[in-house]
Amino acid sequence: MDNYIGQLLDNRYEILEVIGTGGMAVVYKARCHRLNRLVAVKILKSDLAQDADFRRRFHDESKAVAMLSHPNIVSVYDVSRSSSIEYIVMELIDGITLKQYMQKRGQLSWREALHFIIQITKALGHAHSRGIIHRDIKPHNIMILRDGSVKVADFGIARLTSSQNTLTQEALGSVHYISPEQARGSHVDARSDIYSAGVVLYEMITNRLPYEGDSPVSVAIQHINSVPLSPRELNPEIPEALEAITMKAMASDVEKRYPSADAMLSDLEEFRKNPSIIFDYTPADFMNKPDTGEPTQVISNSGRRKAINPRLRYSEDVEYEDLQVRRGSGRKRAVMVTAVVVVLVVIFSLWFFIFRSFFSATSELTVPELVGKRLEDVRSSDDNSEFTIVEGEPQYSDETEAGVILSQDPESGRKVKRNTEITVVVSLGPRTASMPDLVNTEYRSALIYLDNMGFDFHVTTSEAASDTITKGYVVSTQPVYGTELTKNAEIVVVVSTGPEVKMVTVPSFVGLPIETVELQLAALNLKEGTLTPVEDSSEDGTVLSQSVAATTSVPEGTAINFEISVGPAVTPSEKPVITPVTLTQTIGLPSGEGVVHVVVELDNAVVFDKTVNKNLGSIPVSLSGTGTEWMYVYFDGVLSDSREITFS
Template sequence: MLRPGTFLQDRYEILEQIGSGGMSDVYKALCHKLNRPVAIKVLKEEFSSDSGFVSKFKMEAQAAARLSHPNIVNIYDVVDEGNLHYIVMELIEGITLKNYINKKGCLDVKEAIGVAISVAQGIEAAHEQGIIHRDIKPQNIIIARDGKVKVADFGIARAASSQTLSATAVGSVHYISPEQARGGYSDVRSDVYSLGITMYEMVAGRVPFQGDNTVTVALAHLEDPITPPSYYNENIPVGLENIILKCTEKKPEYRYGSMHEVISDLRKALVNPDGDFVQYNSQVDDSQTVIIGKPELEQIRSGRKIQADPIAGRNGNRNQEQRPERRPDKNAGGQQGSSKARKQDTEDDINPKIERLLTAAGVVVAILIVIVLVIVFSKVGGLFRSGSPKETEPTAEISTEETLSDKKVKMTSVVGLATDIAEQKLKDNGGLYMKVSDYVFDDTVDKGDIVSQDPAEGTVIDKYSAVYVVVSKGPEHATIDLTKLDLEKMDGVAAKTALEGNGLTVNVEQKNSETVASGYVISYSPDKAKEGETVTLVLSSGPALANPTTVPNIVGQTQEIAVEMLADAGLVQGTVTEAASETVPRGSVISQSLTENSQVEAGTAVDFVLSSGTAQQSKYKYLASIEKSYPLQNIIGPGSGSTQLTLKIQLRQSVNGRDEIRELMGPVTMAGDQSLPVSFKNIEGVYGISGGTVEIVNVETGDIINSYYVTFIPVPQS
């Protein structure tokens, strides 16, 4: 292990260890020559003396160093320094895709497709250079801080060649392809499989195969059918799911043939998420099974004709080459020999394939004759049997079944079955295999069960054919049992919040009740509802009132106006509190204790909350002061001592083009020969308004007797 401060080649200063793998440790370092941060992968000490490990380690560098692509981590240098073997690479500041998935649970569909396209582009660049990564997994994919996606760690990558026929099964077991698991041939389609598993984890939040040990997981890749990712995340569109399922086919020939094809379909999925654009490779070979014997095999290999009796043919040719041509003998023996020779030549000229076809045709004709005779005799036998027509139906059905060839099967029904049970049932019924064509919401079929099938039940189809099914995603909106919410124990506000939290629309009605406290739930309907439906709440307005009045809506009004509105309705001001608000202007009502339009007894007190302004406004207040005295005789003249006036003092400020008036001193009655003191040390004005007018008002006439302009300054709240 290298310590911080260690220099390699008098150039790279080790800063810290940032990772560790099975074969190597990774450090963050500073290249003093180019003054840039780098990542250095150092082969572990226990492997540095093993030539095999060292060779494999160098092979990683040689493979990756040939690649230059925005989605592949760059290799800067490869160094052997004594017992140290290390690679200097581009340092990517970011997070691995594995950690990103663990952090988010599962990725958004568009985000997952974007990451998959970037990864596929990097792998495609490697494939074009003849390099198979062989270890594609989220741990080897890095998302940089600027959002770029890069493929790293070609630790088990190797150049694809025709000699790679029995490669060792390597790669992380949860993402390994079936051919890698069994130690078979690996090509670009192995990377396609691993990318498919990675995409599966991105959108489902988990890998498809899990187990207690690596052997169990590896066997699952070889044998177990893959559960569609939409089983774990119903928001996955059909287009993306079909791409993932095609990438993760067990047999390589059924997968995408190249990363270019994967990228093309991923781009289609971005534009048309639910489109049916994925083209599946044919998985059924309907050609007749033919047993190839040794002569035919020799013929295929050599490309020459083989006689019916190869030994005789070879002997004849050899004798003909060694002896001169003889004239035919005229005696009987000669004629007999000549006849036999001609017969042998004729037999040699018969094509063995034609002979087999004629034999097979004869067998087929014989079978058809037998079937016709069985049907005829069964019908004739029915003429002599008594009973209703219903008794003859089983015989007809048996005859129909007998006419099915070895290559045909009658379609069974899988509607209503779970997908795994349906898949096994189809497999048992003539080797049929299941393909999911769509996922739909269904109120009657449970999630994960089959809604419909194509072909329909009873249809005669080829064995080993594909059966397309539509799978239920369950009800689009789950039914909510409202009886479990205990709404009767809630007041109107709590009940409405609970219902709206479940995606329901609430309609509130009022009703008098002698038993249920005012504002609490009397009843509701219906008892069960789905998201988006309306629920009616009946709230108690208390006992019937002797002198009822309607509560006005005072929200948004100033305190003065709110008090006037309550008085007009026969109500009185209750407790007034203040609270900060980002939306309600300072001095206006935020909320009230009694619901608007509700019926209450006249004289009831209504509490309300006034806005103290925004949080910023709560830190400061705008204050002004005035010290004046106004002689009333100025307006009354002589004889003012015998005259009385009722006056008040108010503050007027212009706010957003509208006058706001606040009373500073209530109405007082004074003699005309007195002076009215206009003295206020701390007049609080509207936040942010720097000026205003203090006015003396004649209450009886409403006339403004005199006014004084005052300036407001911001002062921190104590």
């Protein structure tokens, strides 16, 4: 297990797991306890930390990256340097590399490639404006986020342009993407990044690299001496303007290349606005190789066929032959001697190969059964000394422990020649993951996150009160954050029900004045409910009963209803006797012929409701009441008269 896993750096960064390994450093996933966020921590490898030059380069990277702040560049949060450990704290990216994306998608559409290269160029423009050259632009160092945005990462060999150190003895960057001046060990400036970005664009729109070879050296020589096939020869659907941009970025002559990332970005933006645009330059302007001042170098025919444009082969071959003639007769003798030696070596090699093949063919071996055995045991066993054991891509296995062989090719029992390679796939053991930090996460989102991890966890939920975690959010998990998990692990997610409810014992309020009761309710965090007035011999305002019985426990905030005395009831004998008075009122009828429907109300009570003949002129209506009341007269439903009647 890694020594740093579980450590707390500077009492702040808890190292959780390894997420990547490079030539100089190891990158870990970590948690910043001060800001409670996940970060990436890049730690210089311990064996390299002993080398002052490596420490200097690592520290230069820290200074370089810390100067950058751009949405398309991985952010750096912190830098630490001590006698025992050096590390950088960076933004943790949730995504995949552009290389992985291209491997999954294959050839990208030119629109998608344009979307990516614009963001890459913006990042380079920002870095160059701060005096920083990346020197290792390649799809492996470009991260694609879930939203499609791009972040340039890994300034592992970046250096300040003010630095005068040139690492000519090291292979800087990846050979398929390095500029010709990098391959020659010449002066490197911002235009080297533009060349590498052009190679990345070339690969995106053609689904192939401009130069390939049998060795890194042959590829590097092609960057110097060869010209790639134009993108439209490989994919005619590529717009001419985008092809021109690509070839200008990849111009071997730095003077013909874009002078800056901003200049390249300007052309990309013009092309984005108008894909039919025609620039004042063409791919042919960048097809000739510059005069490097160095002798012509010979590369393998296979590499030459892959790299050189067919239209230029004849002229380059003639140039090569002319160069040989100009070297003069003084060198012809040396060439002839060298040729004789080469012929003898070839003849001897062929004889040795045929001789060895003849005797090897007569000695076939049976492939042994390696599946189920530990790789270290297989390699140390003398029984397998006649074979070459090659380790293929390891795989996770829920049934097989780490280090045990899962499969082999060729299979056991087959007859093969001596020293045949047997490729074995070794188990990495069960796939594991760290328990994520789900505390204070909405519980449904937490369950979705666990499901998306793809481990078929058995997840159950329980509830618990919490004064600090909002209701419906995760209070805790079992196992806890950071625990190593395997497939089908049992996980319990505890969900908050909100603050714990406090219970109150209800006292007896009967017989107390309602004012006193209200004060006691407030002190107990209880609420006053409905007050119902009741005639009682008790003093006005005295509590007669309560809806919750005394000594009952109820939650704080519970409302209690009360019956309240309004004093004693008045006895019938004490009430004055009022005798109704009867009066007769004359109601005038409307003029005209026919009948009319007459309704008379006395204080909203109907006392007369008849249909009468209008010829009567008027009708008497008898009314009975006390005090003063209002009379209303309606003819056919329409109010016709209203008057106040006093009964005396």
